Amino acid sequence: MNNKPLWLAPILLLLIALLPLPYAYYQLMRWVICGCAAYIAYQYHQEKKGWDNKAVIVFAAVAVLYNPINTVHLFKEAWMVINVLTVAVFVYGWRKLGNKAKVE
Numbered sequence: 001m002n003n004k005p006l007w008l009a010p011i012l013l014l015l016i017a018l019l020p021l022p023y024a025y026y027q028l029m030r031w032v033i034c035g036c037a038a039y040i041a042y043q044y045h046q047e048k049k050g051w052d053n054k055a056v057i058v059f060a061a062v063a064v065l066y067n068p069i070n071t072v073h074l075f076k077e078a079w080m081v082i083n084v085l086t087v088a089v090f091v092y093g094w095r096k097l098g099n100k101a102k103v104e
Contacts, residue, residue: 007094010036014083014090030068033086037062040093055097062086 013029041059048056065072065082074082 006036006039007090011087011090011094014087017083018080027068030066030071033066034063034068036090037066040097044097055093058089059093062089 010033013032017026017029037059041056041063044053044059045056047053066086
């Protein structure tokens, strides 16, 4: 799965979210992060035919955490740490999983 916008959009949105922005931005960000993470989890679930793949579990957890309908309420400082960790997840996923199609 080598779809750059699927990996780059969440990374950029999460990095921008470290700035003080209106709440509407964070709502939009949740929709994008949740959608991208859920799609990545679904794609790898289809490829691996099961939930035993760690990438599926990690990206499904990210989708649940950033769910825009049933939101998780935390302090801003906690979200800043979570956002940085989520950037790391997407960067790692992109490097390991996103470029996989090129290698094979």
